[in-house]
Amino acid sequence: MITKNKILLNNSLNTSNLVEKIGDDEKVIVVDNIKFHLENIIKKHPENKIYILVDENSYKYCYSYIEKTFATSPNIIEIESGEKNKNIDSANKIWNYLSDNGADRNSLMINLGGGVITDIGGFVASTFKRGISFINLPSTLLSQVDASIGAKVGINFNNLKNQIGLFSPAEQTIIFPKFLKTLSKKELTSGFAEVVKHALIYKLDAWEELRRFNLKDVDNTKLFDLVVKSTKIKHEIILQDPKEKGIRKALNFGHTFGHALETYFHNKGVRILHGEAVAIGMICEVFVSNKVLNFDLHKMFEIVEYIAINFKSYTVEMQDYDEIYSLMKHDKKNSDNKIRFALLSKIGEIKINQTCEKNDIFQALNFYYQLKK
Ligand SMILES: NC(=O)c1ccc[n+]([C@@H]2O[C@H](COP(=O)([O-])OP(=O)(O)OC[C@H]3O[C@@H](n4cnc5c(N)ncnc54)[C@H](O)[C@@H]3O)[C@@H](O)[C@H]2O)c1
Ligand SMILES: [Zn+2]
Structure with a gap:
């Protein structure tokens, strides 16, 4: 079903009905009646054994959609929002709450929030008493199409991202696109970078459809449709390579530059979101794809133009190219001291474990730099 460089979905992309199961196992569903x-899930657990993890925003904007599901007031555990709180202190707080409030093997944790909540909630649930059940109700675009699917859970450690964690699948991920209505434009744009990535690594038709979508003037019906399609692409890749030994690495397209740029901007005190950095990363990596794999030049400019129009532009200083290069050298995906990329030979054809010359990396950064002019 899948070759090293081609991703084929086994179920059709018919999304006329928004209540969709993503894949055959029904582990991921998209619903319009949450x-x-x-x-159906909570009735399998005693109500006093249900614990809902939220941050202040997911509680404020999303909890009301599910509140009436519970006959009595459920246990709500709130942690402060933000990546800086995806750490052992928050995990401790949640473990303590579970311990003090009678959580046991019959308990269910409901992770209601963005990727920070689904990552830390999944981690805490999977480790408490050797693991209690958890489900994800992702409430950001990034978490709906990416973070809540694929079983990676964890926390940051010593200022390094996702250093402590495990593969542990949610009992179910329920995607309710209406949650996205309250998301800020910046967060929506950040998540949209992963939607762009999924289309590019999947197939030309997906890209053609996506590039008709205007992020500056969002049509929610079209957005919800794209969420379904994007989720299917990620889910299908995960099914084929759950532990990231091969094709799952395709999901790193845009991320070798993207991660380095994210750290670079954070070090400079510039508030850039993950997806915004990945968007710049995709510009650089489609450029490198052209150099290394002869990716079509016309298509390259088409992608670059779409990203340049729809995503915020940031300034990468020329004198900082060495710093960015050295950040890329520290990427945990590398091996043999070589920087590894997932690159496109065509739209829909990805080649993993690619390398390039240092000069190509500098040229790619320069290409992005020139775009600003
Ligand atoms: N496990 C994985 O496979 C995987 C994949 C990609 C990313 N991630 C992780 O996901 C995290 C990023 O996820 P994120 O972008 O969702 O960030 P996030 O969880 O920090 O959410 C972004 C912001 O949106 C707010 N928010 C959440 N839902 C909202 C809603 N419906 N309306 C208004 N505001 C809302 C949050 O409170 C937060 O301020 C990172 O920690 C990253 O490492 C994990
Ligand atoms: Zn990403």
């Missing part, structure tokens, strides 16, 4: 689907 209460109904949630009831």
Whole structure:
């Protein structure tokens, strides 16, 4: 079903009905009636053994959609929002709450929030008493199409991202696109970078459809449709390579530059979100794809133009190219001291474990630099 460089989905992308199961196992579903689907799961657990993890925003904007599912007031555990709180102190707080409030093997943790909540909630649930059940109700675009699917859970450690964690699948991920209505434009744009990535690594038709979508003037019906399609692409890749031994690395497209740029901007005190850095990363990596794999020049400019129009532009100083290069050298995906990329030979054809010359990396950064002019 899948070759090293081609991703084929086994189920059709018909999304006329928004209530969709993503893949055959029904582990990931997209729904327009969240209460109904949630009831089916929570009835398997005593209500006083249900714990809902939120941050202040997911509580404020999303909890009301599920509140009436519960006959009595459920246990709500709130942690402060933000990546800086995806750490052992928050995990401790949650473990303590579970311990003090009678959580046991019959308990269910409901992770209601963005990727920070689904990552830390999944981690805490998977480690408490050797693991209690958890489900994800992702409430950001990034978490709906990416973070809540694929079983990676964890926390940051010593200022390094996702250093402590494990593969542990959620009992179910319920995607309710209406949650996205309250998301800020910046967060929506950040998540949209992963939607762009999924289309590019999947196939030309997906890209053609996506590039008709205007992020500056969002049509929610079209957005929700794209969420379904994007989720299917990630889910299908995960099914084929759950532990990232091969094709799952395709999901790193845009991320070798992207991660380095994210750290570079953070070090400079510039508030850039993950997806915004990945968007710049995709510009650089489609450029490198042209150099290394002869990716079509016309298509390259098409992609670059779309990203340049729809995503915020940031300044990468020329004198900082060496710093960015050295950050890329420290990427945990590297091996043999070589920087590794997932690059495109065509739209829909990805080649993993690619390398390039230092000069190509500098040229790619320069290409992005020139775009600003
Ligand atoms: N496990 C994986 O495979 C995987 C993949 C990609 C990313 N991640 C992780 O995901 C995290 C990023 O996820 P994120 O972008 O969702 O960030 P996030 O969880 O920090 O959410 C972004 C912001 O949106 C707010 N928010 C959440 N839902 C909202 C809503 N419906 N309306 C308004 N505001 C809302 C949050 O409170 C937060 O301020 C990172 O920690 C990253 O490492 C994990
Ligand atoms: Zn990403």
